Each structure stands twice: as C-alpha cells, then as structure tokens.
Amino acid sequence: MNQKTQFVLSGLRPTGRVHLGNYFGAIRNWVRLQDSYRAYYFVADWHALTSDYADPQNVRQATFDAVADWLAAGLDPKKCSIFVQSEVKEHAELHLLLSMITPLPWLERVPTFKDQQAQLVEKDLNTYGFLGYPLLQTADIIVYRANFVPVGEDQASHLELSREIVRRFNNFYGDVFPEPQPLFTESPKVPGLDGRKMSKSYGNTIPLSAPADEIRALVMTMFTDPNRIRRKDPGNPDICNLFQFHKLFSDQETVARVDHECRTAQIGCVDDKKLLAEIMVENLRPIRERREAIDRDPSVVWDALREGNRSARERAAETLEQVRRAMKIDYPEFR
Ligand code: TRP
Numbered sequence: 001m002n003q004k005t006q007f008v009l010s011g012l013r014p015t016g017r018v019h020l021g022n023y024f025g026a027i028r029n030w031v032r033l034q035d036s037y038r039a040y041y042f043v044a045d046w047h048a049l050t051s052d053y054a055d056p057q058n059v060r061q062a063t064f065d066a067v068a069d070w071l072a073a074g075l076d077p078k079k080c081s082i083f084v085q086s087e088v089k090e091h092a093e094l095h096l097l098l099s100m101i102t103p104l105p106w107l108e109r110v111p112t113f114k115d116q117q118a119q120l121v122e123k124d125l126n127t128y129g130f131l132g133y134p135l136l137q138t139a140d141i142i143v144y145r146a147n148f149v150p151v152g153e154d155q156a157s158h159l160e161l162s163r164e165i166v167r168r169f170n171n172f173y174g175d176v177f178p179e180p181q182p183l184f185t186e187s188p189k190v191p192g193l194d195g196r197k198m199s200k201s202y203g204n205t206i207p208l209s210a211p212a213d214e215i216r217a218l219v220m221t222m223f224t225d226p227n228r229i230r231r232k233d234p235g236n237p238d239i240c241n242l243f244q245f246h247k248l249f250s251d252q253e254t255v256a257r258v259d260h261e262c263r264t265a266q267i268g269c270v271d272d273k274k275l276l277a278e279i280m281v282e283n284l285r286p287i288r289e290r291r292e293a294i295d296r297d298p299s300v301v302w303d304a305l306r307e308g309n310r311s312a313r314e315r316a317a318e319t320l321e322q323v324r325r326a327m328k329i330d331y332p333e334f335r
Pocket of ligand 1: 009010011012013044047136137140141149150151155
C-alpha cells in the first residue's frame with residue numbers, strides 16, 4: 001500500500017451544519033485526500049473567537065454539527081486526524097513564538113484584514129487577535145509541518161504569509177519547516193437557492209444532511225430562468241439556477257434531456273423542481289443516513305475528536321520540541 005509521506009492540513013471555522021457549498025468547495029476534497037496523504041483536519045474554534053469573541057455561545061454546537069457532517073460526508077477517523085484547534089495548545093505556543101519574528105506590516109497588509117473590518121462593521125475587529133488571524137493560521141499549518149493545504153482561493157493571501165514566515169523562521173534558526181503549498185483543488189461553483197454564491201450569511205443554503213422533506217421544500221423555492229414567466233414559454237437553462245444543480249447531481253443523460261425539454265417548454269419549472277428534488281434526495285441519501293445514525297449516537301463525534309486531538313498533539317509536540325531547540329528556549333533540565 002502507499003506510504004503516506006506527505007502531510008495535508010486544513011481547517012474550517014465552526015459555522016454549524018455543512019451546506020452544499022462547503023461540501024463541494026472543501027469537504028469532498030478532504031475526503032479524497034485522506035487516502036493519499038497523512039491528513040489533519042480541524043475545527044478552528046479559536047479563529048471563530050477572533051470575530052465572535054463577544055458572542056461565543058454557538059461555537060460548541062457549531063463544532064459538533066460541523067464534525068458530525070464531516071463524518072457523514074465520509075471523513076474516516078481511521079484514515080485522518082480530526083480535531084479541535086483549542087485542544088492542541090501547541091498551536092498557541094507556536095503562534096506566540098512566531099509573533100516575535102513577524103513584522104507588523106506583514107499582517108497589516110494581508111487584504112482580508114481590512115476587507116473583513118470593512119464588511120463586518122457591526123463587530124469591532126480592530127483587535128490584536130484579529131490582526132493575528134493569519135499568523136495563527138500559519139501556526140495551525142506549520143505545527144504539523146504540512147506540505148499541502150487544501151483551501152479556496154480566498155485563502156491565498158494567508159498561505160502567502162505562511163510561506164514568508166516559514167522562510168524568515170528557517171533563515172534565523174535553521175530548516176525546521178517545509179514551505180506549505182496551497183492545494184486549490186478545482187471545485188464546482190455552487191450557487192445558493194437564489195443564484196448568489198451559497199453562503200450562510202445570505203440565507204440561501206441547502207444543508208448537506210437535510211431530511212428529505214427539507215430538501216424537497218428548499219428546491220421548490222429555487223430561482224429559475226427569470227424570463228420564463230408562463231409554463232408554455234421556452235426556458236433558457238444557461239441562466240437557470242436550478243439547472244446548475246442538475247449539473248452537480250444528475251447524470252449526463254438527464255442533464256441533456258432537461259436542457260432540451262426546458263428549451264422546448266416540454267417540462268415546466270415545477271416539474272423540473274420535483275425531478276431535481278428526487279435526484280438530490282437519492283444522491284444525498286448515504287450522507288443523510290450516516291448523519292442520522294450519528295445523531296442517534298453523538299458519542300461517535302466526541303470519540304473521533306478525542307482520538308484526533310491525541311494524534312494531532314503527538315505530531316505538534318514533536319514540532320514544538322524542534323522549535324524550542326532551534327530558538328534556544330529549551331531546558332532539558334526540566335524534562
Ligand atoms: N481561515 C480559514 C477559513 O476561513 C480557516 C483556517 C484556520 C484554516 N486555520 C487554517 C484553513 C489552517 C487552512 C489551514 O476558511
């Protein structure tokens with residue numbers, strides 16, 4: 001069997017139940033990668049606090065819901081380590097040590113810093129912790145000496161910073177860290193029910209493990225070709241949001257047939273919604289059933305995390321020993 005010699009690390013802030021955008025954008029890739037890499041996946045609960053520090057009561061439930069869906073989607077605790085960031089204190093120690101060598105302007109010019117402050121005006125993000133967000137992310141990555149980091153394009157500037165920090169560290173103290181490379185795995189664009197990007201903040205999501213009737217009800221609310229007003233009007237699948245979902249869930253034959261029957265007004269939007277809903281219900285059945293089993297026995301989630309925390313700590317502790325030695329702050333006398 002293939003020896004796993006390369007390390008993959010990725011994390012997500014706990015935002016609760018996984019929706020189809022999260023699934024096609026990230027989790028499905030994570031599931032694939034667990035077979036060929038030594039993979040570490042975690043819930044970034046400290047990162048959640050960088051913006052939600054005033055209102056943290058949802059973090060615990062969101063952590064559970066996220067991990068339950070990751071397991072339902074196919075992450076296998078026997079193949080990868082799934083853990084909670086705040087349970088591996090080495091992230092925090094490394095973050096502190098990295099803060100010593102990080103020039104302030106490097107953090108100030110990370111574009112997400114100003115962008116997020118401008119977008120989330122209702123939160124005061126002019127904090128030490130928020131400025132340090134991408135540095136904590138750097139610690140998350142390099143504490144596992146990760147080679148690859150599967151992320152979306154939105155994280156490119158954070159990975160850029162991570163590589164700069166690694167070069168600076170290795171320059172001062174010798175080669176401890178490999179430079180982590182982003183893995184921008186191609187993933188389909190997933191629109192929301194209204195055609196904008198699927199996002200919790202737009203309220204246009206479909207939960208990955210939603211009950212069948214919820215999927216049916218949500219599909220009925222989907223936007224279709226806005227120019228197709230009457231049943232007998234021919235439609236244009238190219239500008240129909242519903243059709244995007246056919247491309248994600250239906251086989252090629254069905255996609256071709258729907259395309260034709262929509263353009264020729266043989267199938268109406270309501271019929272098409274019913275068709276799509278049943279295809280999605282069927283497609284998502286294995287994930288939904290695994291999630292239902294997990295809800296009947298939630299200890300599965302905590303057990304997976306307990307073991308993941310342990311194995312993550314093991315790798316992270318090794319790294320910190322190397323780091324302390326390199327930075328001359330190790331005291332063998334105390335061991
Ligand atoms: N910033 C990432 C996001 O918002 C979450 C994250 C935190 C992360 N630490 C990480 C991603 C380390 C990859 C690696 O999605």
